[in-house]
Amino acid sequence: MARRRSLKTDACPMARALEIVGDQWSLLVIRDAFDGMKRFGEFQQSLGVAKNILSDRLKNLVQEGVLDLVPASDGSLYQEYVLTAKGKGLFPVVVGLRHWGEAHLYAKGERHSVLLERDSGKPVPKIDLRTRDGKPLDPDLTFVKKLPAKTATATTATKAGSR
Structure with a gap:
């Protein structure tokens, strides 16, 4: 298999961003983190991805400063993954992808999840x-x-x- 060229020094900000979050599993981990998931097992159950792939994506997201690995909030010996400020900055990207998917990837009336405002319960407006x-x-x-x-x-x- 051919080695992929690194985009870490590319002049295009989008290329550099894709170097970090450009595969489906990384973005789905970030999506799940926005949904409140914090533990490896939660991500694994939600995504159904192989543990080695999930481990690799989580490790990369921590190394890149998108997630932090912190002691569990319940005081147990586990660790949890939490979004950093850099990770939270991806929220408009996740919302934009969601809205694009809703607009272009579902037949009229086809069932899908919807992002809602916590306080009002109403759908998040389009970007x-x-x-x-x-x-x-x-x-x-x-x-x-x-x-x-x-x-x-x-x-x-x-x-x-x-x-």
Whole structure:
């Protein structure tokens, strides 16, 4: 089998992100963590994935700072996986994928799970991207600009409009 090229130093932020969360099991672990799962056994039961694969994905997510491995909240000798701030930052990605799936992967009336607001019990509204002046953001209204390494700071990247 051919070795996969690492994207850890790629100039594209999306490529770097996919290096960490770009396989189905990693994103499903993150989804389950958002749903409150914390223990290896919970993830394994939910996903039905082989233990070695789950172990590998959890280890990687911890190494990348998406999850932390902490002592169990019930005081037992177990450890739990909890989302870090970096991991919680993936929430819009998970919600966006969910909404895309709901819109494009189910027949009309087909049963599926729904993400609800905890307080109201109502469905989470669709993510609504807007331009700086409030217009709906369409792919035709964007472009990618690769900045030179010496000027690629958060401030100049924002001002340059790059992603």
